[in-house]
Amino acid sequence: MFKITLKDGSIKEYNEPKAIIDIAKDISEGLARVATAGLINGEVEDLRFVVKEDCNLSILTFEDEEGKKAFRHTAAHMLAQAVKRVFPNTKLAIGPAIEDGFYYDFDVEKPFSQEDLDHIEEEMRKIAKEDLAIERFELPREEALALMKEKEELYKVELIEDLPEGETVSFYKQGDFVDLCAGPHLISTKVVKAVKLMSATGAYWRGSEKNKMLTRVYGTAFTKKSDLDAHLERLEEAKKRDHNKLGRELGLFTTNEAVGQGLPLIMPKGAKVLQILQRFVEDEEERRGYVLTKTPSMAKSDLYKISGHWDHYRDGMFILGDPEKDEEVMALRPMTCPFQYMIYNSDQHSYRDLPIRYGETSSLFRNESSGEMHGLIRVRQFTLSDGHIVCTPEQLEDEFREAVDLIKYLMTVLGIEEDVTYRFSKWDPNNKEKYIDNAKAWEDTQDKMRKMLDHLNIEYKEADGEAAFYGPKLDIQFKNVHGKEDTIITVQIDFALAERFGMVYVDKDGQKKYPYIVHRSSIGCYERTLAMLIEKYAGALPTWLAPVQVKVLPISEKYHDYTEEVVRKFRLNGIRVEADYRAEKIGYKIREARMERIPYILVVGEKEAENKEVAVRSRKNGEEGAMALEVFIERIKKEVEAKER
Structure with a gap:
């Protein structure tokens, strides 16, 4: 007889060994249907893990972080199985669950196109419909090596060869697909229905530039299509805020291949x-x-040897000279x-x-x-x-x-x-x-x-x-x-x-x-x-930080002189300003200024020029109407001084 203390403090007693999935069924069939893994005394275990002694047990689901990982790890295996079905000559590398999804690295003849990803994704849905039972089995190291050599999976062979002799190696099987893996995994493929393959990029085997470049396919998976759709919506919003895209569009930075990677x-x-x-x-x-x-931006290697950077950080440094040949070697700090x-x-x-x-x-x-x-x-x-x-x-x-x-x-x-x-x-x-x-x-x-x-x-x-x-x-x-x-x-x-x-x-x-x-x-x-x-801020930096705080738009050429007067006053008061003197319609100029995320757009025409005013359109409040120029200057100065957001 042994006791299992559940998450709510209740106790289950058994007089024979019991797999976690069977304990979940004993609690409720509904829990067993959504179970993804178990947490025994703080350690994540596969649903097939057999409990034999007293312990604390939590049944994990997709709502738990570790449960989510087990779910998406299974999705990664389904991705690999789908790829092998569609592109049988592909060699498998690794495929873990990651935050918000999973990936798998493949050695393929040519990188996957979007059309390829769509085809693979459809095959994953078929695998889910097939409701393939997922089985775990173990082999001695030598037998595991023989199995992967037979399947010509050279990357799996390398991983097994790194293990100590005498090690037992675990595998997971779903249908005719077998993969080297420690787990944990779901019981069946049928629940992984809401999947989306996001992208395919290059990735070096084991993260080393000395190794072959593989194709890494990123994906995500949810228990419900509605949750997947909501996630994809969030990603679309993230794309709009991505500094790498937005920063270039707003003219904040750029890159150039002739300058070099990582040198914006x-x-x-x-x-x-x-x-x-x-x-x-x-x-x-x-x-x-x-x-x-x-x-200084550089120093002799002697300095870094004193500090310990030469011993502990040399691979991360730019070294000027050859330590083996040159008497004096320098390094950028x-x-x-x-x-x-x-x-x-x-x-x-x-x-x-x-x-x-x-x-x-x-x-x-x-x-x-x-x-x-x-x-x-x-x-x-x-x-x-x-x-x-x-x-x-x-x-x-x-x-x-x-x-x-x-x-x-x-x-x-x-x-x-x-x-x-x-x-x-x-x-x-x-x-x-x-x-x-x-x-x-x-x-x-x-x-x-x-x-x-x-x-x-x-x-x-x-x-x-x-x-x-x-x-x-x-x-x-x-x-x-x-x-x-x-x-x-x-x-x-x-x-x-x-x-x-x-x-x-x-x-x-x-x-x-x-x-x-x-x-x-x-x-x-x-x-x-x-x-x-x-x-x-999605590019709309607070006024005190904005590179251009005000943009002045004259309605026509007749008001260029007044626009110049407005611009001079702003500059004298330390306000960053630009004017748009182009012979374009005012609506077009306003739309462009809004796309630049400028905090204040000021329109000037006949009435504004006569009354020494500006028509204010603010990013925060929209149309604000005419305002005396001096009043607006004091307003923006106070906003900047207070560093308002």
């Missing part, structure tokens, strides 16, 4: 937005006691910290000097892989609101709190504070190559940071293996319109580099001691922040 060209309007942001951030940092530095540490070391310091808060708007360079780069979000050269706070142990929590307070203030002004989540990024003790090997320092520093975060009442998730190589960090995360999560801002506690650089201060007792260092970005990477703002 910021156009005048985009450069103006970045300038406004930079001035705003630097002025606020100065108010909070930061001192400005300006350091991926971070600012070693440079600011040298500024600290240029003078002696007492505890009375601390904290010292260095701030710098830095151009940084990171050798991102081609598959990772996207618009302004992930690039090879970017501009960071970088900073390092050198402080005593007693000052550490206050300085950490002040750094977070600055970040929260900036996010609130920009209107993004509700769109972010927080991640406490820790080291991975099993990955000694990635991190400075000092377990005690890691645990002590992580304990300190956890207490600080708890004192700040920040709701956060912990993530192993996401720390910087020299210390834990608070990562502020955001998702772009397509659901991809990236870090925009970080605050890090560094326990190691002060000692490496010989950074000391003389304490009250006359002894030299190593300070703590807080690495932080106040608004993160400016390019990434611009991308987020474009998507947040």
Whole structure:
């Protein structure tokens, strides 16, 4: 006899082993029909998993995150089965569930066209109608290898060969289709009816540019067609907000193959937005006691060897020269910290000097892989609101709190504070190559940071293996319109580099001691922040941030002189303005200005010229009618000064 404690606290007792799906049927037939997996003592298990002893069990459905993954993982297998039916010579790679859907990588003679995807999608619906039972079976490693070699699935063979000898390998079978997989999966294909294949792109096998380029097919699946339709509607809205599309249409940035991938060209309007942001951030940092530095964009490899970047980050750096041949090798900087540490070391310091808060708007360079780069979000050269706070142990929590307070203030002004989540990024003790090997320092520093975060009442998730190589960090995360999560801002506690650089201060007792260092970005990477703002506001940036705040439209050539007078007054008052002098109909000019997301469109004609007025059309309120020019100038100045959204 053993007991199973269910999610609601009730208990089921059995005197013989029972599969999770049978326990679900015992609870209710309705639950069994929608069950996708089980959660036993916190571990996700396949519905076929046999329970033999006391445990806590939750039956997962599509409403649960892990249940959704099992459902979509089955959809990925159905995709692979459909592809093999339509294109029998295709070789299978991998096909996991991902957020909002699934993908599968294929080795095909030529990439799939949209017509191919439509055909494959139709075949997936047939597989659902066939109601194929999904069976799990296991083989010893050698038999598993023989099976995949017989099927000429070279990628599956490679995966099995990576497993230790003596390993048991699991497979799933549906009809005549067999795939190497750990699961979990549904019981049958029949419930996966609402599917949509979204796109086909290139993807390197195992994510390495050294390997073959495969074709990756992305798809999504839901239990109901209505939910799929709603999801597709949301995706259409996301496309309208996609900064990579919208930013180009609005003339904020562009790219050019001759310049290179991951090297966006910021156009005048985009450069103006970045300038406004930079001035705003630097002025606020100065108010909070930061001192400005300006350091080189490159340095000798010697500097990076001291910091540890040469050992832990070299693959992500652009190196100038050959380390094997050249006497002096340089590298473009991926971070600012070693440079600011040298500024600290240029003078002696007492505890009375601390904290010292260095701030710098830095151009940084990171050798991102081609598959990772996207618009302004992930690039090879970017501009960071970088900073390092050198402080005593007693000052550490206050300085950490002040750094977070600055970040929260900036996010609130920009209107993004509700769109972010927080991640406490820790080291991975099993990955000694990635991190400075000092377990005690890691645990002590992580304990300190956890207490600080708890004192700040920040709701956060912990993530192993996401720390910087020299210390834990608070990562502020955001998702772009397509659901991809990236870090925009970080605050890090560094326990190691002060000692490496010989950074000391003389304490009250006359002894030299190593300070703590807080690495932080106040608004993160400016390019990434611009991308987020474009998507947040669908290109309609708040007036204080808009590259053009006002557009003046004369009704005809007779009013060009008055238009020029209006433009001059705006510029004298620091208002960013453009005028449209083209001989086009006024309705056409208004429509174009609206497409540019300009906050205020002002029409001037005979009445406005006579009365020194402007006819106001605002993005927020629509037609507002005639207004005295001076009154409108004061209104917009107040709006900009208050940084209204």
